[in-house]
Structures are given as structure tokens and as C-alpha cells.
Amino acid sequence: MFTSVLVANRGEIACRVFRTAKRMGLRTVAVYSEADAQALHVREADEAVLIGPAPARESYLDGAKVLAAAKATGAEAIHPGYGFLSENADFAEAVIAAGLVWIGPPASAIRAMGLKDAAKARMIAAGVPVTPGYQGEDQSGETLAAEAAKTGYPVLIKAVAGGGGKGMRRVDDPAEFADALASAQREGQASFGDPRVLIERYITRPRHIEVQVFGDSHGQVVHLFERDCSLQRRHQKVIEEAPAPGMDAATREAVTGAAVRAAQAVGYVGAGTIEFIADASEGLKADRIWFMEMNTRLQVEHPVTEAITGVDLVEWQLRVAAGEPVPLTQDQLSIDGWAMEARLYAEDPANGFLPSVGRLDHFHLPDDIRVDTGVEQGGEVSAFYDPMIAKLIVHAETREAAAERLAEACGSVQVWPVKTNAGFLKRCLEHSRFVAGDVDTALIGAEGEALFRVDASEDVALAGAGVLLDRAVWDDSYYEKQPSPWDPSSYALGGFRLNGQKNTALVLSVDGQKRSLTIGDRESRRLTTSAGRKVSIDYGRRSAPSRRAVATVEGQAFGFTEVDDDVVVVFDQGSATRVEPWKAAALVGGSTASDGALRAPMPGRIVAAPVKAGDAVSKGQPVVVLEAMKMEHALVAPFDGVVTEVNVAAGDQTTDGAVLAVVEAS
Template identity: 70%
Template sequence: MFKSVLVANRGEIACRVFRTAKRMGLRTVAVYSEADADALHVREADEAVLIGPAPARESYLDAEKVLAAAKATGAEAIHPGYGFLSENADFAEAVMAAGIVWIGPQPSSIRAMGLKDAAKKLMIEAGVPVTPGYQGEDQSLETLTAEANRIGFPVLIKAVAGGGGKGMKKVDRPEDFADGLASAQREGQSSFGDPRVLIESYITRPRHIEVQVFGDSHGNVVHLYERDCSLQRRHQKVIEEAPAPGMDAATRQAVTAAAVRAAQAVNYQGAGTIEFIADASDGLKADRIWFMEMNTRLQVEHPVTESITGVDLVEWQLRVAAGEPIPLKQEVIPMKGWAMEARLYAEDPANGFLPSIGRLEHFVLPDDIRVDTGVEQGGEVSQFYDPMIAKLIVHEDSREAAAERLADACGEVEVWPVKTNAGFLKRCLEHPRFVAGDVDTGFIAAEDEGLQAQPLSEFGLESVARALRTRGVFTMSEDHFSPWDAWNGPQGLRLNRAAETHQTVVVDGQAHRTSMTPDEYPPAPYLPLTDHKGIYFEGGVAFAVSAFRQADASGGSISDGGLRAPMPGKIVAAPAKVGDVVTKGQPVVVLEAMKMEHALTAPFDGVVESFSTAVGDQVVEGAVLAVVKAST
């Protein structure tokens, strides 16, 4: 066994690998960018090396800098984590050529599974069922159109080098095929430098089933059962679980055996995941599950597999990379209970799930479940990297118990002022369809209305009122005392009579009148900011609350026409100019942040009055970028 390991990654996965490495007595080395100088993974390592500026391409994606850090620190092995360089065959080869142990599959295996079309051909040869479709070399419009007609609409066009939903287009009608193809080709070229596509039959009720596989250098390959990752938003996983609901023994045997054959076909070593798509229109059946792709690395959702098997997959990775055989034979790998994982993102569900960045002034996560995170209170969520800040993992005897416990855990999340999707996760987990196991990849889109954020409950309003009152703030009573009278003044003493106790509370800019019963509602959980303002946490959501002030009367419901940056970023376009007549919802200025473009639109019909920035400018959160004057 090697004595030291460098993790070529950041955040929660770096912390996760360090945890196991330290337990095994290994020296740990972190790499970090200038933006991560104070990050948790840097402090948790025995040694850390600065490898460049904040942009990933100048730091975490710079293979030469990572290798130089390994050589400078004497690291004997490199673990790539997931993302960044984890599935880069050239990097794996460079690591091995430098005499450093690569904790991952052979470069040939990475290449074999790197392109979707080549991988599907290989799987067909190995007897692994694949989705009906076309993955040929002829990429002409004529051939692709003919193949789409042969397969039958709707079809799914996929960039062969794609991932994360990029270069993926669903086409419902033959007349829309050419436009969908052109769009997929453009995205494939811009995102992966490869415009080639494949075409698949579109599954109307798809479920995302994946199997954890593991191989070693002695020719052994095992599986560690399946995971269901069907709960997705825009092709990104949200909640994962193991095992898959509705998976019977015969179907499990068929899909896990196919996964092992897939891994054997590329002489796989280390941890990998074989991803399948299932047609769940009539339940999970062995003849309706097809190979989709292979991820040649550790997955974000690996903790649910660890929970049901009792296996530390990172320890297995380290041991297998050191030349040891897989620690367990297939027949003795257990599967016990039910595990679920929720991905906690720094994002604002109420604002189109835009990433939310900034300092974590208040950061409290459940302490009675497994939590994998790479941030802490006082840390920063940066605009430069993925906004996932933690994973909440539970393991219970039954699926029902796991869903209930994870929902409770999401409801216990307290984060401020950065916004999170904790409340959204809780609502997903408590939805009757999810509880019943009736899920597919279209669940979130189909149930959008039922997953919308809810206002602060009556219990919450009363609790806030009581919390504010106990802090001696201003109140308004039913018999019209001035809102400027303190509750504990001479007149305010009358508010002690329960029948006359009323208070106007402002929640996220909107006024709500309460009828407080003095001893019924405890003033918690409440985070005071000033004497009359604070944050109330309910169901994983942070509500900005305050006592009524005359200045709050409008509730902030009328916009001043200022278009403010929702996060720091760069102005990349200005579709409108000063003097233009615009309609409500029309794009005025476009901001690029966290690798995404965000169009700021006119809040009402009017005229563009001014711009405060120009294309190319870097702006801070809250900066006024343009002003629209309402039509008279």
C-alpha cells in the first residue's frame, strides 16, 4: 500500500476521500485554487498546494499543475474524485507515466466508455441490451432523418460526447427533426468540441437505474446492487436511493448481470457505474431496461450504496489501486435496508433555481444522519464551481422510513443568507407520488405545481410574532395603537390580554396580521439579526421577518424598474439599448455566472431609461445593471 494520496479535486469529495485515507493511516495532500484558499478540504489535508487562479481551467483542470503538486509533495497516488480530471484518459496516462499510482480505471477503459456511440457498439458485442436507436458514422442530415423515421417518434438526439443534459434534444414530430438536430450539434460542438450525435427511441416513462460495479487487476468484477436516480431536474439528479423501488429479484439479477458483463468487456478496474434507462410504463421488467452509458469513476451518489452494503467504496478504491484483490466475493456482499441521498444545492428555487453564492453566515445541518460536505459556517460559496454544498444521507429499515427521515433532515437545514433547495427537497420527499414509489425522470416537471414553495405557516407567523414580541419590538394591536408604540410601553401592556393580542409581521416583504396566543407558540427556530429583524427557518426555508414598520406598508411589491444582478458575474450581452420600448418579460441585459447565462428582463411594459454597465463588465451581486421606466 502506498503511504500518501493527493486528491485532485475540491469540496465534499476531497473531504470524503481524506476521511477514509486518514483512517487507513495515509498522508493526505490537497490542491486548491485561489478562491479555495480557506476551504474546508484545504484545512483537512495534511498538506495543501496552491495550483492557480479561481477558474477551473487554470487550476483544477490543469493536469500539469496537479502533477507538479504531486511531485513536489511526494504524493505516491492520485485520487481524482469526480468531475474535473476524473474521466480524462490522458491525465490518467500522465499520472502513471510519472510513476504515481492512479486510483481509477485503466486509460483504455476510460476511452472505451468515453463516447456514447462507441460504448453502445461495444455493449452490443458483449450481449448487453441497449436502447433501440442509431449510432452510426454517417452523420448526414438525410441518413439521420431516415433513421429517426425508422425508429419512430418521439426520438432523443444525444451528443456522442455529451453529459449533464448538454447536447440532448427530444423531438416529437418529423417536421421538427432538422431544427432539433442542428441545436444538439451546436451544443455538442460548443460543450465538447464534437458535433456528432446518436439517436435513441424516446422512452415515455423513463427511470434512471444504475448499478455500482467494481473490478480489480486480478480479473474479478462484482456488483454492489442498483440505485434509482430517477428524481431529476433538467437531467440533473436531485434525490437518489438504493435499492430501486419496485425492483424484483429476477429483474435485479438480469440488470446486475448485464452491468458485470459491461465492466468485463472493458477489463474494468476500480469503482464504476453502469447506467441504464428503464421503461417504467408497466413497472420494472428485465426486457425493458437498456444500457445508457458508463461512468468510469466514483459517483456523487455512492453513499447510498455504502449504506446498504456496509462497504467503504473509497477504501476499496485505494486497496485495488495498490494491487490488492476486491475484499469481498459477490455472494457475501450484503444488501440491507433502504438508503436515500438528497443533494443540497446553493440555489434559489423561487428564482428559477439560480445559483446562490456568498458567505455562509449561518450554516446548520442535521447532526444525527450522515452528511458529506465541503463547506462550513463562515465559508464561501463561490461563483466558479458547482453549487452543491452538501449531501444528506439516511439509512433505515424501509423505504417509507427513509423518505420520512430524509424529509425531516431537509426540514432541519438552516442556511443564511445563501439560499438552498432544502425546502424543495423536503416537498419532493413528502409528495404522495414519491412516497408511493411512483417516480420517473419527468416527475418534477409533471408535479411542478405541487412542489412550489409554500408561504410561512400560521404556526410560523405566530412563532415569529412571539419571538419579536419577546425582543421588545414595535407592534400593532387590534384597537389601533400606533405601530410606533413599543409593546412594553404603558399602552402596550394591554397587549398581554390574549383576546386583544395582535401583531403585524412582515415576511419577505409582505405584511401579515397575526392573532397571537401568548403561550402556544414557542419563538424558535429564530435567528435574530437586529432587535426588530430576523430569520425564521421552517421546512428548510429561510424567511426574512420583521415587525411592522410604516415603510414596510407597500410590502415591496411594486418594482422600481431597476434590474439588479442576482449574483456576481460578467455582462455578456445587452439585447436592448437606451430608449428602446420593451414589454414585460423582454430581455434587457444578459449576465454570465457559474457557467450559465441569466437574462434579466423588463419587469413591466416601458422604456429602457439607462444602463449602468457595458458588455464585458464584471458586476457584484445586487448591482443595478439597467433601469426600465414604466409606460404612462
């Protein structure tokens, strides 16, 4: 066994690998970009090396710099994590040529499975069933359109070097094909340096089933059962679980057997995942599951497999890379209980899931489950990298218990001012179809706004009001520094008085929306509404890291954090709600497009500006396409109108909040 390992990655996967490596007594080495100088993975390593500026292509994707860091620190092995260089065959060969241990599959296997078209051809030759479609060399728009028509709409356009939903577009109408193709090609080029695509039939009730495989250099390949990753949004996985609901023994044997044959066909060594697409219109059946692709690396969702098998997959990777055999035989592996994982992203579900960047001023994750993260309170979420900030993983005896426990964990997340999808995750986990196991990749899209946007409850507003009133009365230093925030001449509170006037209208801004609360008597450290509902405030819970300030409304607890003297953020069910006195300033600013101005939601690069000044546009029509956090984001017309300004062109860099274009209502 080697004695040191460098992780050629960042964030939660780097921290995850370090955890196992340290347990095994290995010295750990981190690499980092200028944007990650204060990152958690840098501090958790025994040694860290700066390898370049923030853009990934100048740091984490520069194999020569990674190899130089390994040489400078005396690292004996390189673990690539996932993403970045993990499926780069040239880098794998360079690592071995440098005399280092590559903790991954052979370069030949990466090449064989790295391009989706070549992988499908190899699987066909090996007798593995594949999804109908086109994976030819002719990449002309005419040929691709013709093959899409031959396959039959709807179709999927997929980048041949893609992964994680990048470079993938669903097309339902031939008239939409050309625009979708151009977008997929741009994203494929930007993410993988390869604009080529393939065409696949789109399965109308698809489920995403994948099998964890593991091979060694002694010719043994085993599977560690299946995972279900069907709950997706725009082809990005949201909730993963193991095993797959509704999987009977015969179907499991068929799909896991096919996965092992697929790995054997390319002489696979190390951890890999064979992904299948299943037609779930009549449940899971062996003759309705087709090979889709292979990921020649460790997967983001590997913890659910670890939970149900009791295996540390990173330890297996390290041991197999050192020449040891796979630690367990197939008949020694079994399924224990049920596991689920939720991907916590820095994104705003209420605003089209746009990524959210910035400093994590308040950051609290559940401490009674497994949490894999690469950030901490006070850290930064950068616009340069993927917006996933943590993975929440649970294990229970039954699927129902696992879903309930994970929903509770998502509901306890407290993050501010960066926005997260925690509330959205909780709603997904509690949705009746998910609870029943009736899941396919279209579920989230079908349910729409009910999962994306939920207005704050009156109790959330009451909790915020209670904290603000409590501060105004009981914090003497605050009261002496400035006039009371409850001065009716400043905030139109309808004559509220500190001596406890009854039935006073208290006017608040709750996430920018005007809310009026009727306040009755107030007693010592309690706020009571005219309906008799009581609010109490407990600051004492901030005395320990695992405890939080709590506002209690009729026995229900809400976490909160104070942003400044007259702003409080209330946490409930995974969502964060800003509460402050109503005032004109609450209505000004922001990045909304209600005035027709389309502002950049984050720093990024303009990849397309398909309209020009004077063009008529319809509501929802793309006006500017921005690339940030490795994904394309279309900024669309907020209403029917005419474009009066286009301030950017393809290739331009933009800053957060910049006005990219303006649409005037017609």
C-alpha cells in the same frame, strides 16, 4: 500500498476521500484555487497546495498544475474524485507517466466509455441493449434534425462528452430543435470542451436505474446492486436510493448482469457506474431497460450503495489501485435494508432554482445521520463551482422508514443567507407518489409549484414576531442604543404599546409579504395572540454547538437566528423565512424583474443575448442567457412587452445584480 494520496478535487468529495485515506493511515494532500483558500477540504488535508485562480480551467482542470503539486509534496497516488479531471483519459495517462498511481480506470476504458456515441456502439457490439437514436459522426444541423425526425419526437439531445445533465435538452417539437441544439452544443463546449451531440428517443415514463460495478487488475468484475436516481429536475438528480423500488429478482439479475458484461467489455478496473433508462409505463421489466452511458468514476450517490452493502467504496478504490483484488466476491455481497440520499444545493426553488452564492453566516445540518459536506459555518459558496453543499444520507430497514427519516433530516436544515433546496427536498420525499414508489424522471415537472414554492405559515410569522418583541423588551442594551423598533410612528404598528395593549395589529414583512397579526396580552417572555396562541423564546440552546435558539408556538419548535437588531430569520421544514417590521424599505431593492429590469442573479458569463432593443417579446421568452456554476440560466421576459435595453453581449462577464436588459410592458 502507497503511503500518500493527493485528491485532485475540492469540496465534499475531497473531504470524503480524506476521511477514508486517514483511517487507512495514508498522508493526504489537497489542491485548491484562490477561491478555496479557506475551504474545509484544505484544512482537513495534511498538506495543501495552491494551484491557481478561481476559474476551474486555470486551477482544478489544469492537469500540469496538479501533477506539479503531487511532485512538490511527494504524493504517491492521485484520486480524481468526480467531475473535473476524473474522466480525462489524457490526465490518467499523464499521472501514470509521472510514476504515480492513478486511482481510477485505465485510460483505454475512459476513452471507450467517455464519449456516449462510441460507448453505445461498443455496447451494441457486446450485445447490451441500447436506447434507439443517432450517434454518428455527421454533426451538421440538417443531419441531426433529420435523425431526430427519424427517431421520433420527443427526443433528447445529449452532449457526447456530457454528464450530470449538462449539454442535455428535451425537444418535443421539430420547430424547437435548432434552438435546443445550439444551447446543448454551447453547454457541451463550455463544460467538456466538446460540442458534439447524439440523439436519443425520449422515453415518456422513464426511470433512471444505475448499477455500481467494480473491477480489479486480476480480471474480476462484480456489481454492488442497483440504485434508482429517477427523481430528477432538468436531468439533475435530486433524491437517490438503493435498491430500486419495484425491482424483482429476475429484472435485477438481468440489469446487473448486463452491467457486468459492459464493464468486462472495456477491461474495466476500479469503481464505475453503468446507467440504464427504463420504460416504467408497465413497471420495471428486463426487456424494457436499455443502456444509456457509463460513468468511469465514483458517483456522487455512492453512499447509498455503501449503506446497503456495508462496503467503503473509496477503500476499495485505494486497494484496487494498489494492485489488490476486489475484496469480496459476488456471492459475498448482499443487500441490507434501504438507503436514500438527498443532494442539498445552494439554490432558490422559489426563483427558478437559480444558484445562490455568498457566505454561510448560519449553517446547521442534522447530526444524527451521515452528512458528506465540504463547507461549514462562515465558509463561502462560490459562483465558480457546482452549487451542491452537502449530501444527506440515511439507512433504514424499509423504504418507508428511510424516506421518513430523510424528510425529517431535510426539515431540520438551517442555512442563511444562502438559500437552499432543503424544503423542496422534504416536500418531494413526502409526496404521495414518491412515498408509493411511483417515481419517474417527470414527477417533479408534473407537480410544479406545489413542490417549488410554499408561503410561510402564520406560526412562522408568530415565531419571528415573538423573537422581535422579546428583544425589544428584554434586551436592555439594544433598547438603549436606538428607539424601539415597535414605535408606531416608524413602523405603523397600529398603536402597539409595551404595557400590553390588547388586540393590537402588528404589521410585519414576512419574506417581503405584508402580514398582520393581532396581538393580545403579553406576559413574562411570552407573546399571546388574541386567539390565545402562545409564543415562547429560548436563547439558552445556543450554549452548545449542537443546540440552537428556539421559538415555540403552541408546543411547536422553530429554529431562528438574529440577522440584525430588527431582522430575524425563522427556520421551518427546511425553509428560511425573513421576518422584520413592515416598512417601506422592505419593498425596495432585490433582484426581481417586476419593473422589467432583468438583473444577474450571480456573477457569470453571457453566452447569448438573442434579442435586441426594440424587439417585442412574450412572457417567458429568453432575453439573456447567463452561464454560472457550470450551467446555463435563461433570464426571461417577466411579461409581454418590448425590449428597451440590452446592456450585454455574448462573451461579456457580469457581476451579481447588474441590469442585463430591460423589458417595458406593452
